Amino acid sequence: xxxxxxxxxxxxxxxxxxxxxxxxxxxxxxxxxxxxxxxxxxxxxxxxxxxxxxxxxxxxxxxxxxxxxxxxxxxxxxxxxxxxxxxxxxxxxxxxxxxxxxxxxxxxxxxxxxxxxxxxxxxxxxxxxxxxxxxxxxxxxxxxxxxxxxxxxxxxxxxxxxxxxxxxxxxxxxxxxxxxxxxxxxxxxxxxxxxxxxxxxxxxxxxxxxxxxxxxxxxxxxxxxxxxxxxxxxxxxxxxxxxxxxxxxxxxxxxxxxxxxxxxxxxxxxxxxxxxxxxxxxxxxxxxxxxxxxxxxxxxxxxxxxxxxxxxxxxxxxxxxxxxxxxxxxxxxxxxxxx
Amino acid sequence: xxxxxxxxxxxxxxxxxxxxxxxxxxxxxxxxxxxxxxxxxxxxxxxxxxxxxxxxxxxxxxxxxxxxxxxxxxxxxxxxxxxxxxxxxxxxxxxxxxxxxxxxxxxxxxxxxxxxxxxxxxxxxxxxxxxxxxxxxxxxxxxxxxxxxxxxxxxxxxxxxxxxxxxxxxxxxxxxxxxxxxxxxxxxxxxxxxxxxxxxxxxxxxxxxxxxxxxxxxxxxxxxxxxxxxxxxxxxxxxxxxxxxxxxxxxxxx
Numbered sequence: 001x002x003x004x005x006x007x008x009x010x011x012x013x014x015x016x017x018x019x020x021x022x023x024x025x026x027x028x029x030x031x032x033x034x035x036x037x038x039x040x041x042x043x044x045x046x047x048x049x050x051x052x053x054x055x056x057x058x059x060x061x062x063x064x065x066x067x068x069x070x071x072x073x074x075x076x077x078x079x080x081x082x083x084x085x086x087x088x089x090x091x092x093x094x095x096x097x098x099x100x101x102x103x104x105x106x107x108x109x110x111x112x113x114x115x116x117x118x119x120x121x122x123x124x125x126x127x128x129x130x131x132x133x134x135x136x137x138x139x140x141x142x143x144x145x146x147x148x149x150x151x152x153x154x155x156x157x158x159x160x161x162x163x164x165x166x167x168x169x170x171x172x173x174x175x176x177x178x179x180x181x182x183x184x185x186x187x188x189x190x191x192x193x194x195x196x197x198x199x200x201x202x203x204x205x206x207x208x209x210x211x212x213x214x215x216x217x218x219x220x221x222x223x224x225x226x227x228x229x230x231x232x233x234x235x236x237x238x239x240x241x242x243x244x245x246x247x248x249x250x251x252x253x254x255x256x257x258x259x260x261x262x263x264x265x266x267x268x269x270x271x272x273x274x275x276x277x278x279x280x281x282x283x284x285x286x287x288x289x290x291x292x293x294x295x296x297x298x299x300x301x302x303x304x305x306x307x308x309x310x311x312x313x314x315x316x317x318x319x320x321x322x323x324x325x326x327x328x329x330x331x332x333x334x335x336x337x338x339x
Numbered sequence: 340x341x342x343x344x345x346x347x348x349x350x351x352x353x354x355x356x357x358x359x360x361x362x363x364x365x366x367x368x369x370x371x372x373x374x375x376x377x378x379x380x381x382x383x384x385x386x387x388x389x390x391x392x393x394x395x396x397x398x399x400x401x402x403x404x405x406x407x408x409x410x411x412x413x414x415x416x417x418x419x420x421x422x423x424x425x426x427x428x429x430x431x432x433x434x435x436x437x438x439x440x441x442x443x444x445x446x447x448x449x450x451x452x453x454x455x456x457x458x459x460x461x462x463x464x465x466x467x468x469x470x471x472x473x474x475x476x477x478x479x480x481x482x483x484x485x486x487x488x489x490x491x492x493x494x495x496x497x498x499x500x501x502x503x504x505x506x507x508x509x510x511x512x513x514x515x516x517x518x519x520x521x522x523x524x525x526x527x528x529x530x531x532x533x534x535x536x537x538x539x540x541x542x543x544x545x546x547x548x549x550x551x552x553x554x555x556x557x558x559x560x561x562x563x564x565x566x567x568x569x570x571x572x573x574x575x576x577x578x579x580x581x582x583x584x585x586x587x588x589x590x591x592x593x
Contacts, residue, residue: 212440
C-alpha cells in the first residue's frame with residue numbers, strides 16, 4: 001500500500017520540470033485567472049471598438065498597477081493565513097503623509113524623503129496590525145477592520161475633510177507615475193517588477209516556503225521549526241508597505257490627497273486576489289494570479305465604459321466575476337489537491 | 340543494549356495547565372538505539388511529556404539532559420538542532436504543499452544565484468525521492484500534493500523525513516492511528532529500520548498491542564505520573580493492559 005508503483009519512468013527532476021501536459025497545467029494556481037483574463041480581453045476587444053488601442057491599454061495598466069501593487073501585498077498576506085482590511089486606510093494615510101511632508105520638505109530630494117517616511121509609517125502600521133493579531137489573539141479580520149476605521153477616523157479628524165494639493169518637487173511623482181512615451185507610466189513597470197520580485201520570493205525562497213507552510217497549517221509549520229509569528233509579522237509589513245506605495249503612486253497621479261481616497265479598495269484587492277487563485281483560508285495562492293486578478297478588475301472598469309454601459313454597473317460585473325472565479329478556482333484546486 | 344549513560348534523561352518534569360496538573364514530576368530515560376514505548380490512557384500526560392522534549396511546551400519544573408549534558412529546549416527549532424525529530428499525530432505534514440516542500444520544511448536547502456539565496460528545488464526533489472526510497476517509500480513524483488496521499492503514505496513520509504535528517508531521537512505520537520493493518524506493518528518496519536540506522540525511538544500510544552511488537556522497553560504513565568516500566572517480554576500485552584486499567588503494576592514485574 002505504501003509503495004506506489006512508478007507509473008512513469010521520469011526522474012524526479014523531469015517530473016518537476018515537465019509542466020506541459022494538461023493535468024500539470026492545472027497545478028499552476030494562476031491558470032484560472034489567466035484564462036479568465038484572456039477571455040475578458042477578447043470579449044472587450046470585440047464588443048468595445050477602441051478597447052484594443054494603445055491609449056486604452058496604457059490607461060488600463062495605470063488602474064491595474066495601482067490596485068495590483070496593493071493586491072500583491074494582500075495576496076502574500078493571505079497565503080500566510082491572515083487578511084488585511086486596513087490596506088485602503090494605509091493607502092490613504094500614506095498618500096496624505098507623502099503630500100503633507102513633500103509640501104513641507106523644500107530641500108533637494110524632499111519628495112523622496114517624504115516618500116520614504118510615508119512608507120516607513122505604512123510598514124509600522126503593518127507591524128502594529130501583526131502585534132494586535134498575534135499578541136492580542138484576535139482574528140486579523142477584526143484587528144485590521146479596527147485599524148481601517150481608526151486610520152480613516154484620524155484622517156478625517158486631522159484634515160476636517162479638506163483635500164490637500166501636492167506642491168512639492170516633481171522628483172517622486174515623475175519617478176512613480178509621470179507620463180512617458182506612448183502614455184506609459186513608470187508605475188506600470190514598478191508593478192511588473194514588484195510582481196516578479198514577490199512571486200520569486202514566494203515560490204523560490206526559504207521564506208516563501210515558510211509562508212506557504214504557515215498559512216497551510218500553522219501548528220505543523222511550528223512543530224517543524226518554523227517561527228510562524230515572525231513569518232506572519234513580515235507578511236503584515238509587506239502588505240502595508242505595498243498598500244502605502246500604491247497610495248503614494250495614486251496621489252502623485254491625482255496631485256491631490258482626499259479623505260475618501262481609496263474607500264472600499266481593500267475589498268477590490270481581496271476580490272482580485274481571490275480571482276487570482278489565492279485561498280481565503282491560506283496556504284495556497286499566486287502573486288502572478290493576483291496581477292491578472294487586478295488586471296481583470298481594471299479591464300472591467302475601462303471596458304464597460306467603452307462598450308457603452310454606464311460605469312455604475314462596474315460593481316455588479318465585478319461581483320459576478322468574483323463569484324464565478326471563486327467557484328472555478330475551487331474546482332481547479334480540488335482536481336489538483338484531490339480534496 | 341542499555342549503556343550506562345542515557346541518551347535522553349528527563350528528570351522530575353512538571354507541567355500544569357491552569358488548574359490541571361498534567362505532569363507531576365515524571366522521570367523518563369531513553370538509551371542509545373532503543374525503542375521505548377510510552378503507554379498510558381488518554382489524559383495520562385504522554386503527549387505533554389513528549390511535547391516538552393520536542394520543544395512545543397516548556398516545563399514548569401525539571402531538567403532535561405542529552406548525553407549527560409543539561410539542555411534547555413525553547414522551541415521545536417532548537418529541538419531539531421539537538422537531533423530530536425517528532426512526528427506529531429495529524430500535525431506533521433501540510434496538505435496544500437508538495438511532498439518535497441514538506442520534506443525539507445524548516446531545513447530547506449539553498450543555492451546561490453549571484454548574491455541571492457534561493458531554494459534549491461532540484462535538490463529538494465531529488466533528495467526527497469532518494470531519502471524516502473532509503474526507507475522503502477516510493478512516490479510517483481516529489482511535486483505531488485500531500486493531500487492526494489493516503490494516511491499511511493503520509494505517516495511513512497513523516498517518519499522517512501525524520502530518519503533522513505538523522506534523528507538521534509525519533510518521537511512518534513500515535514503513529515499507527517487510523518492506519519490499515521498492512522500500513523501498520525509497514526510503519527513498524529520503518530521504526531525498526533530507523534533503530535538499525537542508529538536512532539532511538541519514542542513510541543507514544545494508548546494501545547498496548549501497537550507498541551509491544553517493536554518496543555525494547557515500555558514506560559507506563561498514569562495521571563501525570565510514572566506508573567512503572569516493563570522490559571520486553573516481562574509481561575504479556577494483556578498483563579500490561581491490566582496494569583493500566585488497575586492503575587498499579589503487577590508485582591511479578593519488579
